[in-house]
């Protein structure tokens with residue numbers, strides 16, 4: 001069977017095959033990096049390239065690949081960071097309306113939403129995104145403005161709450177709101193929100209898509225007529241564009257997305273199971289554990305359970321902090337989604353939500369050998385306990 005006859009291709013294949021140059025004799029297999037701020041141009045500009053802040057061909061292979069991975073018929077739009085993409089998408093909210101968002105959304109997303117709401121006479125309603133009835137009630141309450149945007153993160157950061165995206169997208173549309181999903185944690189291999197009814201997907205490409213902790217970038221994907229051009233216009237005016245080398249490097253990272261995610265999520269589940277039985281661990285959270293409150297929902301809506309888990313050591317916040325110093329292989333650092341495993345006590349950040357336990361460590365599992373990861377954690381837990 002020809003590859004065309006089997007389409008749509010699996011995401012693992014799309015990550016490798018999308019965004020390649022046309023197959024003509026002597027063509028390169030990768031698109032070249034174009035280093036030019038402007039293009040030769042006379043008269044009234046047409047569809048050709050004009051100026052790199054508007055568009056440049058070096059973004060296109062990455063935009064095609066990310067758009068295809070999210071199941072959109074339109075290419076993604078890449079931005080200089082995840083937050084630049086999020087800021088552009090938040091501006092789709094109507095002034096004087098409500099933005100409904102998870103109380104455990106990415107911190108800077110909540111900050112950007114609150115700042116925008118204050119400028120525009122809007123409100124941000126923070127909800128438990130796993131509680132579908134509560135989210136639906138927050139979309140159009142009797143005593144406040146109706147929502148124009150429902151912001152979803154699933155699993156959330158760092159509490160790993162899992163949202164019922166199909167139900168939430170349907171409810172958002174019924175209330176006249178757009179449904180946006182930050183798909184950074186799940187990746188398009190784990191979850192395809194557009195197919196579940198969402199209007200826009202955003203990514204911190206910095207994390208899994210690029211995957212090597214060596215660049216900062218964002219992307220937005222939509223299949224809704226008119227929305228991509230509004231986001232494109234916002235990117236052009238705001239000017240939050242990625243450089244050509246970063247776009248090339250992110251695509252290079254994206255080619256191995258499936259291998260990295262398959263490995264890291266298998267290791268995350270194994271580590272979650274072992275840590276769950278560890279005498280020095282009080283609580284483990286991972287959507288793949290039957291003890292997770294939305295385990296069944298994650299099993300039915302996601303492919304795999306992601307590569308993030310959280311743990312709370314029995315010794316409290318001091319033990320959690322000590323663990324980040326006692327590990328030798330795990331890297332103590334913020335961020336996630338790199339090939340290297342990392343961990344962080346989230347409440348060390350003063351702005352982290354007060355509902356996140358003081359002693360909670362967020363672990364981003366990388367692609368190292370799982371036994372090495374386990375031994376390092378087990379040894380550090382014992383060293384911490386004295």
Ligand SMILES: *Cc1c(COP(=O)(O)O)cnc(C)c1O
Nearest residue numbers: 081082083106182184204206217
């Ligand atoms: C890191 C992150 C962001 C922000 O992305 P940057 O690339 O750091 O700007 C947004 N959402 C989630 C879920 C993230 O993990």
